[in-house]
Amino acid sequence: MLLGEPRELGELRERRTATRSRARYYRTHTAGSRLSVEDIPKDLVAGAAVLHITGITxxxxxxxxxxxxRAVDIAVDAGVMVSLDINYRxxxxxEEEATRTLVPLVRRSDLVFAGPHEARLAVPGTDDPEELAQGICALxxxxxxxxxxxxxxxxxxxGEEHRQPAVPVTxxxxxxxxxxxxxxxLAELLAGEPPERRLRTAALLGAFAVSTTGDWEGLPRRHELELLDHHDDIVR
Structure with missing residues (x-):
């Protein structure tokens, strides 16, 4: 179950230069801002394979x-894996508000995703990815x-280290x-794939995302995952 990143009519983006975009959030009166405990379906969360949450909500x-x-409470009680993307905005x-709120969620999560700056909300004082990951797991x-x-x-x-290079794209x-x-x-986790495969697919999807415009428009179907390995501009 995914519980995160409500975007309904609440975010506007403008491209300021070829490499810089600016986001503006208008979420005060959106449906996402009115989410309440009563909206959380207990049976759905308890029966999920993974509960994925983000720091935006x-x-x-x-x-x-x-x-x-409440969703995390249900998941923890039911033995459902909790996945958290810190996703600081x-x-x-x-940062102070985010740290106070997100560190307790980090402590209750099974799996945490973060960029270095986001990870420092929970593990201050270092930029080293290894130390950041170790600090998060220590929580x-x-x-x-x-x-x-x-x-x-x-x-x-x-307890095992894994490194995944980015997939080179424009x-x-x-x-x-x-x-x-x-x-x-998470798709590969749910498919039962090992960490190496999960990280490889994650890197591929990230590459698809940055090589097209829009948040999700360029994401591939599973049979297209190796498309970036082709050397021709057109696959015939």
Whole structure:
């Protein structure tokens, strides 16, 4: 079950230069900001293979925060894996507010995704991916994946280190790359694939995301995952 990133009529993006975009959030009166405990379906969460949450939802207000907490309560009681993408947005709340709210969620999660800056909310004082992953796992999760953009990713999963290089592509729009990466990882996790395969697919989806415009429009179907390995511009 996915509980995160409500985007309904609440986000506008503008491209300011060839390499810079700016996002503006208008979520005060959106459906996502009105999420409440009563909206959380207990049976659905308890029967899920994974509950995936992000740091965006708790940033929308007390109601969404209580709803996320309730979903995590249900998942933990039912033995459902909890996956958290920290996904910090400075336009929604301060680092101090995010840290106070997200660290308790990190402690209750089984798997945490974060970029280096996001990971420092929970593990201050270092930029090193290994130290960030170790610090996150020391808080309770069994796995931490540090998303490193063009440098790939570093993962610490059940005490084992994994490194995944990025897939080289021409970058058109980086928005949505982190979400795509997490989606690829979780899809392979649910398919029972080992960590190496999860990270490879995650990197591929991230590459698809940045090489097309839009958040999700360029994401591939499973049979297209190896498309980036073709050397011709047109696959015939």
């Amino acid at each position: 708790p940033a929308l207000g007390e109601g969404p925060l209580r709803a996320v907490t 400075s336009l929604l709340w301060s 309770g999760p069994g796995g931490a994946v540090i998303k490193l953009g063009a440098e790939g990713a570093y993962a610490l999963l059940d 970058v058109l729009d980086s928005v949505g790359a982190g979400d795509a990466f997490v989606a690829g990882y």
